[in-house]
Amino acid sequence: MSEPLRLGVIGCGMIAQAHAAAIRLLQEDGVVRAVAAADPDDDGVERFAAIVGGLERRSRDGLDIVRDDEVDAVVLITPTRFHRDYVLAVAAAGKPLFTEKPLAPTFPVVRELCTAVAASGIPAQVGFQSRFHPIVRRLREIVETGELGAPMGYTLRDDQYWPTGAIVPGHTSWRSDVAEAGGGALLEHSIHSCDVLGWIFGPVSRIYGTKRHVFGYTVEDTAALTIEHDNGVVGNLVTIFNGVRGREERRLEVFFEQGALELTTDFVVGAPEDSLLIQRPDQPAERVDVAALRAEWFTRDGCDPERQVWVYQFFAHRAFAQSLQAGRAPSPGFADALHAHAMVEAGYRSCERRVPVELSEVLGDA
Template structure:
């Protein structure tokens, strides 16, 4: 790729955040945006001074586009991603990569065959605090891992699931689920990225406060490869919405954090709290 990497964004819901990130990134140029909503499309193109199109083919045949960001409804990710990589473009795809494991496997195989690069949007892995926690856990600072818990008490109004840009959400066909698959996917990823793979799951889910097909609340019990036990709950029913909360503990200490903020960093090896004080100041 050239010194300036050209990007295109497909889908301008979550895609508007991609546009902002590309615009602010060094050596990156937003070349084109694509959406079926003309009003949303033209407004974004005017804001960033880029090409606007409702036709995916216009993006894929544009020689100035090196990377395509796919931010459409989740159930379309593989369908569009396959066309992107077949055109020889690199791919960034919003979470989740798609809504079924076979579709995701198909996309990965196509990426490998095309010899292009691909990445998913799991920005929690880039948070400095999450990196510190992962390094500590993976480095054995908590001793034998015992408990890993992720809670996501969010809130969505019924209108979130309605209208031209909302009716696909909370459906099995396009969202692949609800509070767990859509909102909770970052928490699912973060728990395993920090604490290792989950080997067994049991749980319950249901629809409690919305008119949707899929879950607006889920609760799960987890057993990790390390032997640690965990819990995961997600909801879009907890008015007015509260921060994600992660609690991890082992034989030598515990960490507790909310969205973007550390609450405690307790280690038996840090009885005077010097390390915790330093972590809390960051």
């Protein structure tokens, strides 16, 4: 077996704890080893260190991680506005990168980072962990095999409690400020769904969007998109940051030529909300055993189905390390992120202009 991939982590806040839980399990498997972490907040680093165990080096400056000769790959988990400088530094250093989404608050910076990463040739993965959800994977398999015929249209609802300190004690509040976050429910949260929709139904051609700011922040808490894909599939996405603490769900209904399905997913492995219902012609609807489905996908992935994994970041980090070991480009990568960001940007431009916006305009004019 090859040596564990030595990870250096920049940013040890809220979601870094999910990464830490994933990394800890992968350390047990000898796949990775967290050797260094940086955050201006010492408590954050200590919290991260307590979860992963055995952290060798700590810093308040993320550039120490980039410069560290004993860090093989960098994991970037700072608030979104700090991604730019670190991504450029990691690309310049030629190190593999696993970065959280969104790539940046504004689309021109997203373009800049995608160009820099492509030019540098570094292997880079983006934190769209929904792609590793067994129900999402099963849906993609149904679309790819055509077992229900071609997909025709879909309706998707994302909702999440407001992930900001004013609503959830202990959370930071940068997500409420458009200058820091770049956007609200659509960019910060539903970029995951934009990625999933592009991954499953293919590239998007056109988007019409509208949004609201019900809670009075500078970022939107409510947005609705009508989405047209290049292959003709049409759908809509409604995303809400609401006041119901603890709630974060994706509800998707897909209509095919010969069937329909309804799925609900949550961000935690084995969440009670998870469900999948498949309707075929002239048959009672099949309520899929999601625990069995999860065990099947764990097994297909070479992971013990009894393993106590609670975050999909486990599969994302595992795929990242395996890609580097095999010399493959990690996935989802920056090109995937560019498409998801272009969907969000087209949505925002459409909200401003109140007319549909072509993705070719967004991708061509930056």
